Amino acid sequence: MADKKFEPLIVGILCNWCSYAGADLAGTSRFKYPENIKIIRVMCSGRVDPLFVIKAFKEGADGVLVSGCHPGDCHYIDGNIKAMRRETLLSKLLEDLGIEKERFKLTWVSASEGEKFVEIVEEMTNTLRELGPLNLEGGEKIV
Amino acid sequence: MAENIGVYVCHCGSNIAAVVDCEKIAQAASEWDNVVIARDYKYMCSDPGQNLIKKDIEEYGLTRVVVASCSPRMHEPTFRKTLEEAGLNGYLLEMANIREHCSWVSKDKEAATEKAIALTRGAVRRVVLHQPIKEREVPVNKATLVVGGGIAGIQAALQIANAGYPVYLVEKKPSIGGHMAQFDKTFPTLDCAACILTPKMVDVDRNQNIKLFTCSEVVEVDGYVGNFKVKVRKKPRYVDEEACTGCGDCESACVMKNRIPSEFEVGLGKRSAVYIPFPQAVPLKAAVDEENCLYLKKGKCKQSCVDACQREAIDFEQREEIVELEVGAIILATGFEIFDPSVGPQWGYGIYDNVITGLQFERITNASGPTGGKVLLKDGSEPKKVAILHCIGSRDENYNKYCSRVCCMSSVKFAHLVKEKTDAEVYEFYIDMRTFGKQYEEFYNRVQEEGVHFIRGKGAEVTEIGGELTVRAEDSLLGVYREIPVDLVILNTALVPCSDSEKVSQIFGVSRAESGFFLESHIKLDPISTTNQGIYLAGCCQSPKDIPDTVAQGSAAAAGALAAIATGKVTTSPISASVNEDICSGCKTCLNMCAYKAITFDENKKVAEINEAVCKGCGTCAATCPSGAITNSHFTTEQIFAQIEGVCENG
Ligand SMILES: Cc1cc2nc3c(=O)[nH]c(=O)nc-3n(C[C@H](O)[C@H](O)[C@H](O)COP(=O)(O)OP(=O)(O)OC[C@H]3O[C@@H](n4cnc5c(N)ncnc54)[C@H](O)[C@@H]3O)c2cc1C
Ligand code: FES
Numbered sequence: 001m002a003d004k005k006f007e008p009l010i011v012g013i014l015c016n017w018c019s020y021a022g023a024d025l026a027g028t029s030r031f032k033y034p035e036n037i038k039i040i041r042v043m044c045s046g047r048v049d050p051l052f053v054i055k056a057f058k059e060g061a062d063g064v065l066v067s068g069c070h071p072g073d074c075h076y077i078d079g080n081i082k083a084m085r086r087e088t089l090l091s092k093l094l095e096d097l098g099i100e101k102e103r104f105k106l107t108w109v110s111a112s113e114g115e116k117f118v119e120i121v122e123e124m125t126n127t128l129r130e131l132g133p134l135n136l137e138g139g140e141k142i143v
Numbered sequence: 144m145a146e147n148i149g150v151y152v153c154h155c156g157s158n159i160a161a162v163v164d165c166e167k168i169a170q171a172a173s174e175w176d177n178v179v180i181a182r183d184y185k186y187m188c189s190d191p192g193q194n195l196i197k198k199d200i201e202e203y204g205l206t207r208v209v210v211a212s213c214s215p216r217m218h219e220p221t222f223r224k225t226l227e228e229a230g231l232n233g234y235l236l237e238m239a240n241i242r243e244h245c246s247w248v249s250k251d252k253e254a255a256t257e258k259a260i261a262l263t264r265g266a267v268r269r270v271v272l273h274q275p276i277k278e279r280e281v282p283v284n285k286a287t288l289v290v291g292g293g294i295a296g297i298q299a300a301l302q303i304a305n306a307g308y309p310v311y312l313v314e315k316k317p318s319i320g321g322h323m324a325q326f327d328k329t330f331p332t333l334d335c336a337a338c339i340l341t342p343k344m345v346d347v348d349r350n351q352n353i354k355l356f357t358c359s360e361v362v363e364v365d366g367y368v369g370n371f372k373v374k375v376r377k378k379p380r381y382v383d384e385e386a387c388t389g390c391g392d393c394e395s396a397c398v399m400k401n402r403i404p405s406e407f408e409v410g411l412g413k414r415s416a417v418y419i420p421f422p423q424a425v426p427l428k429a430a431v432d433e434e435n436c437l438y439l440k441k442g443k444c445k446q447s448c449v450d451a452c453q454r455e456a457i458d459f460e461q462r463e464e465i466v467e468l469e470v471g472a473i474i475l476a477t478g479f480e481i482f483d484p485s486v487g488p489q490w491g492y493g494i495y496d497n498v499i500t501g502l503q504f505e506r507i508t509n510a511s512g513p514t515g516g517k518v519l520l521k522d523g524s525e526p527k528k529v530a531i532l533h534c535i536g537s538r539d540e541n542y543n544k545y546c547s548r549v550c551c552m553s554s555v556k557f558a559h560l561v562k563e564k565t566d567a568e569v570y571e572f573y574i575d576m577r578t579f580g581k582q583y584e585e586f587y588n589r590v591q592e593e594g595v596h597f598i599r600g601k602g603a604e605v606t607e608i609g610g611e612l613t614v615r616a617e618d619s620l621l622g623v624y625r626e627i628p629v630d631l632v633i634l635n636t637a638l639v640p641c642s643d644s645e646k647v648s649q650i651f652g653v654s655r656a657e658s659g660f661f662l663e664s665h666i667k668l669d670p671i672s673t674t675n676q677g678i679y680l681a682g683c684c685q686s687p688k689d690i691p692d693t694v695a696q697g698s699a700a701a702a703g704a705l706a707a708i709a710t711g712k713v714t715t716s717p718i719s720a721s722v723n724e725d726i727c728s729g730c731k732t733c734l735n736m737c738a739y740k741a742i743t744f745d746e747n748k749k750v751a752e753i754n755e756a757v758c759k760g761c762g763t764c765a766a767t768c769p770s771g772a773i774t775n776s777h778f779t780t781e782q783i784f785a786q787i788e789g790v791c792e793n794g
Contacts, residue, residue, distance in 0.1 A: 007254075011787060016216070017674050018654065024214045027243030035254035038261050038790040039244050041215070042778055043718065046736075046763030055784055059791035072649055075674065076761035077738035086766075111674070112657040118248075 008062035008128035010037040010121070013052060015045045015080070018069035018110045025114035033118045034125040037065065044068065045106075046079025050090040053104060054097075057136060063103045063128045065120065070108040080108065102127050103134060146271050147179045149205040150263065151196060153187035153212035155242055162246035164256045168211060171260050175267055179203050187212050193225040200229040207270040211239035211263045232275030234717075234777060239266040265789030272782045278714045281756075283369040283707045284471035286311065290361055290647075293321020294690060295682025296476030297343050298697030299704075304352035306701075308708055311468050312347065313356045313375055316406075318424035320344055321478050325407060325421075325502060327509040327516070329690060330556040331586035337423055337511075344425040356466070358430060364473070364651055367759070368677030369713050373468045379461035381431035381439070382417070386456035389427035393417045396451035398444055403435045409503045412513040417448045417457070422511060431457070472677050472704035475661060476697065477647060479683040482536035482543070482637035490535060490634055491605035495612060496521040498605055501553055501635040508560045518564045520631060526567050528629040530614045531557050532602035533573040536637035543637050545658050547687040550635040551577045555587050557633055558595040569595045570627055572602035572616050580689060598625065605632050638687035651678055660686050671699045676715065679703045718760030718777045724750045726772035733764040733773060 014020040020041050026033065042048060045068025053064045068080040087106050094104055105124055109117045150172040154160035165183040172181035180203050186192050187210055199205055208231070210222050215238040223233030241259040249255035285308050289300045292314035300310045312319070323329075324344075326336035347353055356375055363374040382393075394400070397415035405414040407421045416436040419429050437444035438459060449457045481502050484492040491498045497520050499507070510516035520526050531554045537547040551573065558569045576597070578587045591597065600616040607613065611628045618625050640659035641647070648655050653673040654662040661684050664672035671679050679700035682693040707713045720741075722733075727750040734742050734751065741757035742764060744750075753764070753773075762775035771780070 009791060011790060020214075021216060021674075024216055024240075024243040027214070027245075027247035030247055032250050033248050035245075035249050035251060035258045038258065038265065039240065040265065040783065040786050040790065042762065042783070043775075044761035044763060046761055047766050047775060047778060049766040049780060051780070052783055052787065056787050056791065059788050061787075061791055069654075072645075073654060075652065076759055076763065077652075079738070079761045079763045082736060082763050082767070111654050111662055 006129065006132060008036055008125060008133070009060060010063040010065055010124060010128065011056040011061040012037045012039040012065040012067065012121075013042055013048050014039055015068040015075070016041055016043050017075035018073060018108075019045070019067035019117070021111035022109040022113045022117045025111065026117050029114050031114060031118045033121045036125045037121050044074065044076045044079035045083040046074070046076065048083055048086075050086060050093060053090060054093070057099060057103070057134060062134045063105070063124055065105050065107065065124060067107045067109050067117075067120070070110055073110060097136070099134065099136070100131060102131055146177045146206045147204050148177045148207045148209060148267060148270060149196065149199045149203060150178055150181040150209045150267060151187050151192075151211065152181070152183040152241075152263070153192070153210065154183065154185045155212060156185065159212070159242050159246040162249055162252055162255050163241060163259045164252070167256055168241075168260050168263055172263055172267065175264065177207070177271055178267060179205065188218050188221055193222075196222070196225050197229040200226070200231055205231070206235065207273060208236050209239060209263065209266045209270055210236065211241045211259065211266065213242040214240045214244070233278075234276040235270065235273050237266040237270040237273065239263040261790045261792070264792060265786040268789035269782050269786040272779065272785055274776070276717045276776055279717045280712050280714050281367070281369045282712055283710075284371075284469050285309065285708050286468070286470045287472045287474065287704045287708070288313065288361070288371070288373055288468060288470040289474045289476060291321070291476035291478055291682070291684065292319030292347070292355075292357075293476060293478045293682060294323045294340065294343075295478065295684075295693045295697040296321075296474070297347055298694045299474045299476060299681050299701040300353055301343065301346055301350065302698050302701035303704060304350045306705055308352065308705070310353045311356065311470065312353055313359050313361055315358070315360050316420065317357050317380065317428075317430035318420045318426070319347060319355070319357070320421075320423070320425065322502070323690060324423065325409070325509075326505045327512075328556060328560065330552045331580065331582040333556070333559070341423045344423065348425045355426065357426065361650060362465070368715055369471045369707065371470050371473060371677065373470060373473075375466045375468060377464040377466055379463055380428070381436075381457065381459055381461050382429045383456045383458050384426060384428050386454040387428040388454060389419055389424075389429065391419055391429070392451040392453070393429050393448035393457060394419060396447040398437060398447060399435055403432065408506050408513050409500070411503055411506055429456070472679065472707060473651065474679045474681055474700045474704060475647070475651060475653065475684055476681040476700075477641055477644070477684040479638040479687060480641050482639045484535050484634045484636050487536075487542075489604045490532070491612070491632065492634060495605065495607060495632075497526075497612060497630060498632040498634065501550070501557065501633055504557055504633045508564065518561055525565050526561075526629075526631040528570070528627075529561050529567045529631045529633065530570045530572065530602065530627065530629040531633045531635060532614070533571065533635050534601060535634040536639070538574060543639060543658065545687070546577065547638045548577070549638065549687060549689045552580070552583055552586070552689065554635045555590045557635070559590045559593060562593050562595065570614070570629065571595060571597050572600060572614065573597065574599075574601050580691065600625070638683060641684070644684070651675065653678055658686070660684065671696060671703055677707070677713070716760060718775070719755050719758040720753050720760065720762060720765055720773050720775045721755070722751050722753055723772045723774065724748060726770050727751055728770045728772070730769060733768055736764045736767050738763075
């Protein structure tokens with residue numbers, strides 16, 4: 001069991017049109033979720049270079065959440081599909097680096113799914129609390 | 144690189160300050176590199192708040208500004224303007240979202256303050272690397288596309304056309320008019336629906352600036368605000384619109400006469416395979432229904448319609464056509480559909496003859512309807528007891544959570560009409576009465592005085608006991624369970640999103656709310672725009688609403704389109720991607736990444752090239768370039784890295 005006091009740091013990279021707006025809606029609706037996630041905005045989930053994810057881990061994140069519009073709903077037609085295709089490569093990369101798969105999540109949250117966003121953040125925070133801090137050995141070498 | 148950054152932390156009254164220690168953020172920020180001034184203030188977006196920034200830009204020679212406040216989706220344009228007014232490029236601003244993403248979602252004040260500090264630090268690190276960007280101005284095509292010819296689309300189209308600009312109105316049915324054309328009277332004033340709608344429909348037909356496409360649907364939308372390219376599929380009507388006079392001779396001659404359930408009569412009346420949808424149809428032209436025409440379906444029919452038409456208007460050679468249009472703005476006004484109550488057997492719809500929907504009642508009570516306006520049972524006799532059930536499929540966890548907004552009022556209207564036309568007792572089963580509009584409560588009071596029984600309790604079940612229809616409900620005022628025998632049940636069903644709304648939302652690139660209705664840009668402050676610039680919403684496609692609100696939104700959407708037309712130009716997001724020729728290895732990986740075909744390959748230089756006018760700035764290509772040759776402006780890798788470093792530090 002991880003130390004009770006351990007609070008994971010999660011970096012959330014969200015697309016402007018759906019997921020960032022969904023997170024805004026969670027706020028407007030005053031839903032509460034753990035403070036662990038820090039959100040960064042990109043225009044589209046397709047913008048998320050696998051290096052962003054690695055960078056976040058290298059800077060001390062214990063988990064990274066990437067979220068975009070549902071397939072078919074991307075503001076730029078299919079950037080999210082491209083993000084999805086990259087996920088395979090990224091997961092492999094993370095595995096090679098010894099980063100547990102629970103530490104990275106790609107989800108689809110629409111602008112009206114404030115509640116779903118809260119559930120995802122809660123679940124991820126709890127999983128990471130259990131999993132404990134990321135130990136990135138030799139992490140300096142990768143970027 | 145040394146910059147002079149000003150950091151401004153907003154209290155937003157108590158919205159932020161009640162949970163997050165704003166002073167502490169400013170204090171922390173004042174110690175970071177490049178920050179020359181950090182302040183906290185009650186309302187940054189107010190005039191004094193903005194002036195504070197402007198004054199500091201001058202006094203401290205600020206070169207970058209960070210505002211820690213609400214979501215950038217709310218006030219980024221506001222603060223960009225503040226910077227511009229003080230002579231700084233608006234893109235030298237970065238916002239930290241410490242309200243929606245922090246104070247409003249956090250319980251633990253200390254953790255929330257730490258989080259807000261981290262978000263602000265991320266913004267400060269990022270803004271150092273910002274570059275000034277010039278907004279793009281694009282010319283606006285003066286034509287507008289309106290999709291859907293219900294009262295919302297009619298209102299919007301007329302407003303724009305009357306201002307002197309061209310409108311293309313695309314309606315999927317053979318006539319415009321939408322649901323309103325099916326009604327008898329309209330609440331609260333009981334105006335006859337046709338009397339107030341028909342003149343507007345005729346105006347559309349006559350207006351030189353409106354080009355009407357019926358039996359048509361939009362199949363593809365390309366381009367961007369000011370310059371959309373639209374493909375419309377015009378289905379064959381099999382009737383030459385120029386030649387047809389709407390006399391109806393073909394209709395009477397059709398072999399299938401009185402054999403096909405009429406959509407307009409909601410299944411209560413029958414029509415022919417070649418038909419005019421209703422007497423006031425616009426355009427007043429016949430159309431052949433492909434699915435039911437014997438000749439089109441089986442190739443075998445004596446074609447009596449062709450013989451009957453003296454104008455030789457019937458044309459079975461007509462084929463589908465794709466029409467290409469160029470427009471500057473698009474207004475979606477595709478309306479709603481009626482909830483199908485047969486999905487819930489408890490309501491008895493489709494099981495018992497005398498259980499009908501509200502829309503069917505509209506036809507029954509309409510003078511041009513199947514009973515000539517008489518309220519009659521299936522067997523032709525007059526009902527003695529009528530039940531009207533509210534909220535069928537609305538405010539119901541099993542079907543739709545939302546309130547359909549118009550049903551309380553239309554139920555009251557139905558009660559009045561039954562009372563006016565028969566001697567029947569009328570029972571209304573409601574959860575709460577919602578009579579919110581102008582003159583609505585007064586109308587409700589009037590109908591109460593007419594002797595209608597209002598029972599507070601949802602009609603839970605319709606059964607037949609001893610050959611008699613019976614409505615079961617829990618009367619929550621009396622606290623008793625009641626069973627009321629009646630002979631006619633009117634189910635006032637929910638207004639639901641059109642069944643093709645998902646497809647339509649994808650064609651136009653707009654989002655849908657949880658309910659399935661199209662999503663507006665801001666629920667309160669901008670209920671007419673979508674997140675796709677240049678595409679507006681009007682009427683029930685955004686959410687259920689009554690005719691007054693629909694008309695108001697139709698006009699508002701028209702005003703949105705007209706604003707761009709009047710200035711002749713709009714500013715669009717200048718965020719785009721560009722290729723550094725020196726780094727590009729010519730691998731062509733990016734070419735397949737672009738959904739807009741903005742990237743081409745220069746065979747001479749052997750490098751990729753991005754057409755900025757076509758690029759929308761999503762950054763997908765930048766994320767894929769193996770050599771890092773593509774820069775996504777305002778979302779550069781360096782900027783995002785800096786922000787990640789900022790939010791993670793001490794994390
Ligand atoms: C039973 C009933 C009674 C009512 N009574 C009243 C009343 O008395 N007073 C009142 O104020 N309100 C009343 N209302 C509400 C009223 O119906 C709506 O406010 C109004 O009809 C909304 O108009 P609209 O143009 O948004 O939608 P609609 O009337 O649904 O029109 C939409 C139009 O768009 C077309 N369309 C749909 N999809 C497409 C597409 N993909 N491409 C092209 N065209 C498309 C449709 O064919 C239709 O013509 C009542 C509603 C119901 C259900
Ligand atoms: S814009 Fe949301 S995933 Fe592309």
